[in-house]
Each structure stands twice: as structure tokens, then as C-alpha cells.
Amino acid sequence: MWFFRSPSIVYGEDSISFFNELPQRRLVIVTDGNIIRAGLLQKIKNELPSDSEILIIDDVPIEPTISYVLSLKGRIIDFNPDLIIGLGGGSCMDCAKVVFVTYERPDIDLHDITPLVNLDLRKKARLILIPTTSGTGSECSWAAVISDDDHGRKNEFASPEIIADFAIIDPAMVSSLPEPVRKSTAVDALAHAIEARSSTWKNSYSDIFSDKAVELISGNLFDAISHPENMEAVSNVHMGASMAGLAFSNSQITLAHSLGHSLGAHFKIPHGISVGIFLPHVIRFNYAESKGEYVALNKKFPPNLRKRYLYLTVENFLKVLSMPVKISDLNIKKDEYEKKMDSMVSVALESTGTVLNPRDAGRAELEMFLREIE
Amino acid sequence: MYKFPSEEWAKAYYEKLNANSDYRDSARDWEGDITLVINADQGLERDAYLYLDLYHGTCRRYIFTTDPEHIPKSEFTYSGKFGNWKKLINSEVDPIKGILTGKFKMKGSMSKIMRYTKAAKLMVNTASLVPSVF
Numbered sequence: 001m002w003f004f005r006s007p008s009i010v011y012g013e014d015s016i017s018f019f020n021e022l023p024q025r026r027l028v029i030v031t032d033g034n035i036i037r038a039g040l041l042q043k044i045k046n047e048l049p050s051d052s053e054i055l056i057i058d059d060v061p062i063e064p065t066i067s068y069v070l071s072l073k074g075r076i077i078d079f080n081p082d083l084i085i086g087l088g089g090g091s092c093m094d095c096a097k098v099v100f101v102t103y104e105r106p107d108i109d110l111h112d113i114t115p116l117v118n119l120d121l122r123k124k125a126r127l128i129l130i131p132t133t134s135g136t137g138s139e140c141s142w143a144a145v146i147s148d149d150d151h152g153r154k155n156e157f158a159s160p161e162i163i164a165d166f167a168i169i170d171p172a173m174v175s176s177l178p179e180p181v182r183k184s185t186a187v188d189a190l191a192h193a194i195e196a197r198s199s200t201w202k203n204s205y206s207d208i209f210s211d212k213a214v215e216l217i218s219g220n221l222f223d224a225i226s227h228p229e230n231m232e233a234v235s236n237v238h239m240g241a242s243m244a245g246l247a248f249s250n251s252q253i254t255l256a257h258s259l260g261h262s263l264g265a266h267f268k269i270p271h272g273i274s275v276g277i278f279l280p281h282v283i284r285f286n287y288a289e290s291k292g293e294y295v296a297l298n299k300k301f302p303p304n305l306r307k308r309y310l311y312l313t314v315e316n317f318l319k320v321l322s323m324p325v326k327i328s329d330l331n332i333k334k335d336e337y338e339k340k341m342d343s344m345v346s347v348a349l350e351s352t353g354t355v356l357n358p359r360d361a362g363r364a365e366l367e368m369f370l371r372e373i374e
Numbered sequence: 375m376y377k378f379p380s381e382e383w384a385k386a387y388y389e390k391l392n393a394n395s396d397y398r399d400s401a402r403d404w405e406g407d408i409t410l411v412i413n414a415d416q417g418l419e420r421d422a423y424l425y426l427d428l429y430h431g432t433c434r435r436y437i438f439t440t441d442p443e444h445i446p447k448s449e450f451t452y453s454g455k456f457g458n459w460k461k462l463i464n465s466e467v468d469p470i471k472g473i474l475t476g477k478f479k480m481k482g483s484m485s486k487i488m489r490y491t492k493a494a495k496l497m498v499n500t501a502s503l504v505p506s507v508f
Contacts, residue, residue, distance in 0.1 A: 115470070115474050116470075117484050201468070350491075354492055355492050360396075362396050
């Protein structure tokens with residue numbers, strides 16, 4: 001017995017008009033300053049019923065911490081919303097998920113947001129997520145990454161109960177993404193799709209979404225970058241990212257994410273970059289165990305990008321995107337990197353992604369990956 | 375071959391766990407005891423308990439009993455029916471999926487256990503290495 005979990009998905013151009021008929025009236029919108037400056041919050045507000053009362057949380061940091069999330073609890077409880085909306089990239093949406101939990105269950109410890117605890121949510125409100133990048137898949141997943149206060153660890157809170165009620169996949173929310181963000185978030189999405197396909201929890205449902213996600217992202221990303229006015233390409237990448245989110249949410253991620261989370265937490269590197277840097281190495285390491293899956297995925301790349309093996313294709317994909325491939329590309333000093341080696345290995349070892357990798361990896365293998373990118 | 379559950383099986387498991395260097399490595403910071411509860415089911419008349427005192431990657435002692443009065447109160451318990459334990463030991467059930475689908479119940483700090491999923495997996499893998507009859 002197993003499950004396939006998904007929010008209800010509203011997608012395509014003009015899908016934010018879904019808010020016209022919203023039954024809720026007391027709304028909390030969790031977002032950040034960049035989203036407001038880009039005019040995206042206003043686009044949502046324009047669609048809301050005129051008698052809505054709105055509390056806007058507009059200062060979600062790039063890496064929200066446990067203290068930050070807990071600092072919002074009192075304001076949210078006092079406002080008494082019947083809907084919480086996460087609007088932004090992964091940080092805003094993950095923050096909204098955890099805010100949703102602290103509002104519904106102010107009594108629980110955030111570390112109890114695990115699949116093993118019955119949270120019993122949705123007694124007060126519902127949750128809607130609107131991605132403004134095409135990458136994290138958070139709008140479709142039941143995970144939320146929140147850092148420790150010292151940023152030494154990214155906690156992977158996860159529960160099927162924090163999956164959104166609705167995910168709104170509107171290309172208008174990503175039409176003006178800066179190019180570096182479009183690239184790095186797309187690499188994150190690609191990693192979700194590839195790792196979901198090879199996880200030991202992979203299943204027929206998640207496989208379908210992995211395959212389609214790779215096809216949509218790899219087949220449209222370069223058009224979306226060079227011609228962001230091409231809404232079909234932008235929309236395809238955006239949908240591909242949400243499909244990758246559905247895939248990994250239902251089969252989990254593996255080693256590239258374990259290592260990427262650890263590297264990112266230790267050196268403050270954007271998620272897509274820190275995960276992408278390990279992806280070809282992990283595929284090569286897993287090749288014998290996941291050959292069938294990797295061969296199937298390789299065929300989903302356009303012929304002009306495809307190489308003989310998936311890890312070569314992914315290497316080529318990253319190269320064409322000019323993504324970092326070594327720590328020297330990230331301006332990390334070698335001695336600093338060496339000092340943090342043991343801690344990086346330990347954090348990666350604790351990740352569930354390490355457990356669900358198709359090939360066993362212990363401390364020695366994790367250190368090997370970290371040295372391969374030196 | 376060792377009959378599961380039994381004192382002989384428990385001793386064999388204890389020895390294999392302590393010989394497992396991967397487990398020792400992944401649980402090197404772990405401090406906490408756990409009781410595995412095998413609930414009576416077809417093929418097992420009485421509940422059985424295997425108490426494991428786990429500390430820094432080693433199992434310091436174990437107690438096997440069918441009397442719950444004879445085991446210390448432990449930080450964690452992992453319980454399931456005998457039939458589901460058979461599937462777990464035969465690698466037919468994933469230990470975390472087992473909880474998510476109601477085949478097993480876990481009590482204790484979930485935040486702590488979720489940081490040691492690798493060690494938990496290796497504990498289960500070690501059980502699969504004990505030649506078992508049911």
C-alpha cells in the first residue's frame with residue numbers, strides 16, 4: 001500500500017483569476033520584498049474579492065529560520081485567518097506551510113512536522129501556494145526547508161498534511177524572472193525529476209511526472225531564457241517544475257539533494273546551484289543501480305543536448321547554462337571548505353535523501369563527492 | 375537458523391549489529407534506547423520485546439523477553455504485528471513506509487529519529503542478515 005498525494009492544481013495563463021471566486025475573506029499572504037517590487041503581490045490583490053481583509057507578511061528572508069517562523073505566530077493567531085497564501089519562491093512557500101502549522105497547532109514543536117506525527121490540521125484555515133520561480137516544486141510537495149537559527153542545518157520538515165489545498169501555476173508569475181534565477185531554479189527542478197526517478201521510493205505515478213518534467217524543462221528552458229516573452233515556453237518550464245515537485249514529493253529525492261543541502265547550508269549557496277553541482281556525479285555513482293531509469297530519462301532530453309549517458313547529458317546541460325561545476329566557481333576558499341568537510345558529511349548523512357539513494361552511501365562516499373567538486 | 379523472535383535470534387542480532395561498521399559510523403552520535411515490540415499475530419501467541427541499549431554506534435546490551443515488566447522504560451518503541459515483522463526482516467517492507475501505512479507504530483521524539491534515518495535503515499538491514507525462521 002502506498003499513496004500519491006497532490007494539491008488541486010490550477011494552471012495556465014490567467015489561472016490567478018481563480019481568486020475571483022474565493023470563499024475565504026480573512027487572508028494572510030506570506031511573501032517577500034522582491035515579490036512586492038516585481039508587482040506580483042499587486043497582481044494577486046487585483047484578483048481578490050473586494051471585501052477581503054488581508055494581513056501581508058512581506059519580509060520572508062532568503063533562508064527563513066525557525067526563530068523567524070515562530071516570530072510570526074502571534075500576529076497570525078491574532079488575525080485569525082481562514083486562508084494562508086504563500087507567494088514567492090521556495091522560501092516563501094515553505095515558510096507559509098510552516099506558518100500554517102503554527103497557526104493550526106500552536107502547541108507543537110516544529111520538529112514534530114514529520115510524516116510520523118498526526119498533525120490534525122485544517123481546523124481553522126486552508127493553504128494556497130503560488131510559485132514565482134520555476135524550480136522548487138514546493139507548491140506541490142509536502143516538505144518545507146527551514147534553517148536552524150545559526151544556519152548550520154537546513155531542517156527538512158515534511159508531512160502529507162502540509163501539502164497545499166491548491167497550487168496556482170500561472171506563467172505570469174514567472175514571466176519576468178531574472179535569467180540567473182530562471183537557470184538555477186530550473187536546474188533544481190531537473191534534479192527533482194531525475195532524483196525522484198531513481199529514489200528507492202520511486203513508483204509508477206511519480207515516474208510519469210519525472211519523465212514529463214524532464215521533457216518540458218529541457219525542451220523549453222533555453223527558449224524561455226532567450227525569449228522570455230514566449231509564454232508557451234515559460235509556461236512549459238513552469239509546469240515542468242511543478243510536475244518535478246509532484247514526482248519528488250511522492251518518491252523523495254536522493255544524494256544530490258543531501259549533499260546540496262549540506263553544501264548550501266555551510267556556504268550560503270543558492271539551492272539550485274548547490275544541488276546541480278553534485279547531480280552528474282551522483283548519476284554516475286548510481287548508474288548501475290538505476291540504469292533503466294536513467295536511460296529512459298536521457299531520451300527525454302532534446303537530441304541537441306543529449307549525450308550517450310545521462311550524466312554526460314546533464315553535464316552538457318549544466319555547461320550550456322554556464323552553471324558552476326567546482327567549488328572554485330563558487331568562490332569558496334579551499335581551507336574553509338576543508339575545515340567544514342566533516343560537518344558537511346555529517347549533515348548530508350542525516351538527510352533522508354541519503355537513505356533513499358538507490359546505492360548505499362556512507363561517510364566515505366559522501367566525502368568522496370565533496371572532494372570530487374574541489 | 376534462528377527462530378524469530380527468540381533469545382537466540384536477539385543474541386545473533388546484537389552481535390551482527392555490533393559488527394556492522396556502517397551502522398557504527400552512521401549512529402556514532404546516537405544516544406538512546408529502543409524497544410522493538412513484536413505483537414502477537416498468527417504464528418506468535420504472545421507479545422515479545424527486544425530492548426536495545428544503543429549508544430554511540432554500539433549496542434551496549436539487549437534484553438529479550440515476553441514479559442513487559444522485565445524491560446526498562448525506553449526512549450523509543452517500534453511496534454508491529456508478527457506478520458509485519460516477517461515482511462520487514464525479509465526486506466519486503468520499508469521501515470518508514472511501514473509507519474506511514476500503519477503497519478508499524480513508533481513512539482518517541484520523531485525529530486530525533488528523523489535525523490538518524492540512515493542508522494535506522496542499517497538496523498533493519500542488519501536484521502535481514504540474521505538467518506531467520508518464523
